Amino acid sequence: MPSILSTRLILVCCALAAVSIAQAQTAPPGASRAQQVLAERFARADADHDGRLTLAEAKTGMPRVAQHFDRLDTNHLGYLTLDQLQAELQAGLRRRQASRQ
Structure with a gap:
């Protein structure tokens, strides 16, 4: 019979694995930090997780x-959509970069 400590450790490991998987699915590999943050915020805001933000x-x-x-x-x-x-x-970053030159 596993101890309470072992059970808690397993639950913590499962929770961490779930968070890692969720984060990996929100942003494509090689995405910029801004894209990753946007993907994470989108995932949290998309309450029904249908990939569409109303x-x-x-x-x-x-x-x-x-x-x-309405403009977006x-x-x-x-x-x-996240895309x-x-x-x-990306368009905003390009506009900002162009205005600095």
């Missing part, structure tokens, strides 16, 4: 995205 989800989990939701929803589908937000992130 305005309601954005208001709760990503309020700055919610402020610009270029397909007018009522939701945003759309990452494309906007």
Whole structure:
């Protein structure tokens, strides 16, 4: 019969493994730190985990995205995908870089 300490250790290891797997699935390998942070925030904000961020989800989990939701929803589908937000992130970084030159 395993001890309580062994059981707790196993539970902690399982929890850490689950977090590692979840983080690995949110951002592609080689992604920039900004892309990784965006992917993590998107995953937390996407309450139903369908890969689509609705305005309601954005208001709760990503309020700055919610402020610009209509402009970002270029397909007018009522939701945003991580790919759309990452494309906007890259475009914003390019604009900032160009304005410095």
